[in-house]
Structure formats: C-alpha cells, structure tokens
Amino acid sequence: MIRSDILRDIAPILSNQLVVCNIGLPSQELHMIDDQDSNFYMLGTMGLSSSIGLGVALAQDKTVISIDGDGSVLTNFGTLPTIANNVSDNFILLIIDNGSYGSTGDQPTYAGKKTSLTAVAIACGCENVIECRAEETGSVLQAAIDSKKMTIIVSKCDSGNIKVPVIMKDPVVIRDRFMNEVERRNT
Amino acid sequence: MSVSEKIVADFVANNIQFVTTVPCKQLGGVIDAVENEPSIYHIPSNKEDEGMGLCAGAFMGGKRPAIIMQNTAIGVTVNTLVTLTQFYRMPLPMLISYRGELKEPVACQVEMAVHTKALLNQLNIPTYHFHKPGDEDELDAILKYTFMCNKPVAILTDATFWGGY
Numbered sequence: 524m525i526r527s528d529i530l531r532d533i534a535p536i537l538s539n540q541l542v543v544c545n546i547g548l549p550s551q552e553l554h555m556i557d558d559q560d561s562n563f564y565m566l567g568t569m570g571l572s573s574s575i576g577l578g579v580a581l582a583q584d585k586t587v588i589s590i591d592g593d594g595s596v597l598t599n600f601g602t603l604p605t606i607a608n609n610v611s612d613n614f615i616l617l618i619i620d621n622g623s624y625g626s627t628g629d630q631p632t633y634a635g636k637k638t639s640l641t642a643v644a645i646a647c648g649c650e651n652v653i654e655c656r657a658e659e660t661g662s663v664l665q666a667a668i669d670s671k672k673m674t675i676i677v678s679k680c681d682s683g684n685i686k687v688p689v690i691m692k693d694p695v696v697i698r699d700r701f702m703n704e705v706e707r708r709n710t
Numbered sequence: 711m712s713v714s715e716k717i718v719a720d721f722v723a724n725n726i727q728f729v730t731t732v733p734c735k736q737l738g739g740v741i742d743a744v745e746n747e748p749s750i751y752h753i754p755s756n757k758e759d760e761g762m763g764l765c766a767g768a769f770m771g772g773k774r775p776a777i778i779m780q781n782t783a784i785g786v787t788v789n790t791l792v793t794l795t796q797f798y799r800m801p802l803p804m805l806i807s808y809r810g811e812l813k814e815p816v817a818c819q820v821e822m823a824v825h826t827k828a829l830l831n832q833l834n835i836p837t838y839h840f841h842k843p844g845d846e847d848e849l850d851a852i853l854k855y856t857f858m859c860n861k862p863v864a865i866l867t868d869a870t871f872w873g874g875y
Contacts, residue, residue, distance in 0.1 A: 557826070563770065567793025571763030574755075575794075577815040578767020578775075581751060582728060601756030605764070609753050702770050708774070 524658035525683035526592075526619050527552045533661045537562075540668070541705060543576040543589045547626030547710035549619065551687040553590070559706075560700040564690055570599030573616050577606055585708045586668055587613060591621040594683035600643075606675070607648030615667050616675045617660070623682035641677045649675050657681070713846055713872075714739035717805065718747050720846075721776060724853040726803070728752060728768035728843060730761035731782040736807040736872050740778060740792060758783035759790040762802065769800050775805040781810070781826045781866065782819075795862045802862040803853055808839070813869040830864050837864040840871040 524532075526549060532559040546551040550564040563579075568653055573596065577588030596602070596618055606616065618673045623636020634640050641654040651672050655663045657680035667674035688696075713717070717740050721729065729744045730753050731737075744752045751773075754759035758779045765775035783806070795802050809816075810823025830837045836859075838852055839845075849865065855865040 528758065565794075567797060568759075568763070568790050569795065571759065571766075571790065575770075576764025577765040578764040578769075579729070579771040580767070581753070581764075582768040582771025582773040599757075599760055599763075599850050602763075603762065605755055658839050694798045698770065698800070702772075705771060 525681050525685075526621055526625060527556070527685045528658065529637055529657050529660050529678060529680055530556055530621055533664055533685045536661060536664055536668070537588065538623055539601065541579060541585055541708070542573050543579065543587065545591050545595050549592060549686055554690050555687050558702045561700040564697050566690060566693070568698075570595045570602075573602045574599065576616065577602075577609065577614055579705065580611040581609065581648065582668060583709050584613060586615065586618055586703070588615045588617055588664070591618045591627065593618060593622060593640055594606040594624040594632045596640055597632055597634060603644050603647035605651060606673070607650070610650070610673050611669050612673050614673045614678060615664070617664060618675070618677045619680060621680050621682040625682060627682050628701045629682050629684070636684075638678050642656060644677070651675065652677070654679065712732050712739065714743045716846055717759070717849060718743040719722045719748070719782040720849045720853060721824070722747060722749055723850065724774065724857065726774045726776050726853070728753070728765065728773040728775040729778065730755045730764050730775070732758050732761060732780065734778075734780045734782065734807040734809070736809070736869065737778055740805065744778070757786060759787045762787055762790045762795060765802055766794055766798070774801070776805065776835070779806045780807050782822045784826055784829050786823060788829065788833065791862055796833075801857045801860045803856045804862060804864050806864055806866050808866040808868040811870070813874050815818070826866065829842055835862050837866065840865065840867040842871060843873070845871060
C-alpha cells in the first residue's frame with residue numbers, strides 16, 4: 524500500500540474529525556479523495572503539520588488528527604519533545620512513513636534507513652506510540668480516537684505517488700472554513 | 711509593576727491565552743511572567759518556526775497567540791512567516807529581543823541585528839521598536855492593531871529599553 528491507499532482507507536474515519544494535513548501530495552490526495560470543511564490543507568511550510576495540529580488541539584476540545592510524513596517529521600524534529608511534554612488527549616499524530624520524500628520525487632529519507640521514528644518518539648517521551656503496517660492504519664486510528672489518549676501512530680507503507688491536481692482553493696478560504704467548523708463543533 | 715509584568719498584563723487584557731517562547735536572556739523576565747500567568751498556556755518551543763506553527767494552530771482553535779523570541783529568529787522563520795502566517799492571514803504578535811544593538815557585548819549578535827529591520831521591511835511586517843523605558847505604553851495599541859489586521863507584527867525591544875545587560 525502507498526500513502527494514497529491509506530488515505531482512501533481512512534477517509535471515512537477522517538471525515539468526522541478535525542484534520543491538519545501535510546504539505547504537498549498528502550494534502551492534494553486528501554483534497555481529491557474527500558474534501559471537507561474540517562480539513563486544513565497546508566499549501567506550504569514543510570514540517571509544521573504536527574505543530575499546527577497540536578496548537579489546534581490545545582486550544583479547544585475536539586479531536587484533532589495531524590497527518591504527517593516521515594520526511595516532514597525529520598524536518599521539524601523538535602516537535603516530538605514538544606508534543607511529549609504538552610500532552611493533549613484530543614491530539615493524534617499520524618505519521619505516514621513511506622521512507623521517502625514523496626512530493627519531491629521519492630528521494631529516500633533517513634527514516635527509511637537506520638532511523639526509527641517510533642523509537643525517536645518514545646525517546647522524546649511520547650507515551651502512546653504505535654507502529655503499524657499500512658493495512659492496519661484504519662483500525663489503529665479508530666482505536667486511538669476512541670481511547671481519548673494522545674497517540675502517535677507510525678504507519679509503515681510503500682513509497683509511491685498517484686497523479687493529483689494541485690489545490691486551487693484560496694488559503695484564506697481554507698483557513699476560514701476550517702475555523703468555522705472548529706467553532707461549530709465546539710458550540 | 712515591572713516592565714515584564716506590564717507586558718504580560720497587556721497580553722492578558724488583549725485576551726492572549728497561548729504564548730510560545732524560545733529563550734533569551736533579555737526576555738527572561740517576560741518569559742517568567744508568562745509562565746506565572748494562569749490565564750496563559752505557556753508552551754516553550756524548540757525552534758521559532760515550530761512555535762509559529764503552534765501559534766497558527768492555536769489561533770484556528772480559537773485562542774489568541776503570541777510568540778516571544780530573539781531577532782536571530784527572523785533568519786529562521788522567513789518561510790513560515792510568508793507561507794503560513796501571512797499566506798493564510800493570521801495574526802501573530804512577535805515580542806522580539808533586539809540583540810546586537812547599543813550596549814551589546816557579543817559581536818556576533820550585531821551580524822543579525824544589521825539585517826533585522828531590513829528583513830522585516832522586506833516582508834512587509836509592521837515593526838515597532840521599544841528603545842526607551844516607557845515605550846511599552848504602546849504595546850496595548852500594537853496588540854489591538856495586530857488582531858485587527860490579521861498580520862504578524864514585530865515588537866523589537868533593545869538593550870537600552872531593558873536597561874542594559
């Protein structure tokens with residue numbers, strides 16, 4: 524399974540949740556598969572999906588899922604200690620770990636070599652860290668939502684991309700509809 | 711009331727409830743005052759761009775954010791300021807220690823100081839400079855302005871303002 528297969532698989536779970544989605548192909552794929560007002564698409568700023576998602580989670584009560592990639596987590600490694608030390612039980616970080624920088628042409632990442640993001644997250648102090656196979660992502664994600672415990676999921680999948688259109692929505696529109704959805708769900 | 715306490719009181723008066731910080735000796739008093747303010751969630755970040763991501767999230771979650779950092783951070787965060795904070799039109803007060811100005815003992819700090827205002831200007835970021843004691847009286851208006859216009863706004867605070875090192 525490649526990343527887009529996982530996103531297709533978990534789309535029914537994501538559609539009920541606030542989602543912050545990583546820059547590039549992950550956002551473009553999610554946008555194509557199941558666009559929702561409750562999805563915040565990153566159009567730039569590699570690495571900050573987990574930080575933005577944690578910020579949303581800390582500011583309100585509803586569950587927030589950040590969809591990240593192994594390359595992006597490596598870009599913003601400092602995020603893992605911050606997450607570990609600011610426990611927000613409505614936050615789930617889903618790292619889709621395909622061992623490559625997918626959006627830039629599948630160059631290998633260190634996470635596909637010797638570095639285990641699961642081990643790093645645990646070493647940083649994260650408490651519920653689950654590594655799973657791509658096929659298990661949906662069930663692990665649903666269990667994490669139901670547990671109401673902050674969870675880091677590292678879903679190991681194959682590298683590879685599908686053809687997807689870029690997102691043409693205006694960033695302010697993406698932000699505004701997401702904020703309205705956050706407000707609606709909290710009132 | 712100390713200057714640090716006054717600054718945090720202005721944060722509270724403007725309903726800022728989420729503050730991320732990257733440490734600075736000059737801003738140590740403000741960071742302590744943030745930590746001690748019960749209405750503010752203080753979340754130290756490891757790098758300033760990470761902090762701006764946290765602030766963007768907090769804003770979308772319904773809380774007014776602020777970041778406290780050194781001016782060296784302007785060099786670190788250009789991409790984030792442009793592609794996240796500005797592109798999505800989000801407010802972000804940035805309380806910045808302006809290292810490398812008069813009374814600076816460390817030569818290397820000057821290297822970033824000479825670029826600080828030029829970079830902020832290039833990024834079209836409204837910039838205020840606290841140079842003398844009492845300049846902090848404008849902070850309340852600056853914060854209101856920031857959340858009115860949904861932009862990142864820089865407040866540079868130099869050594870003369872803080873009374874030296």
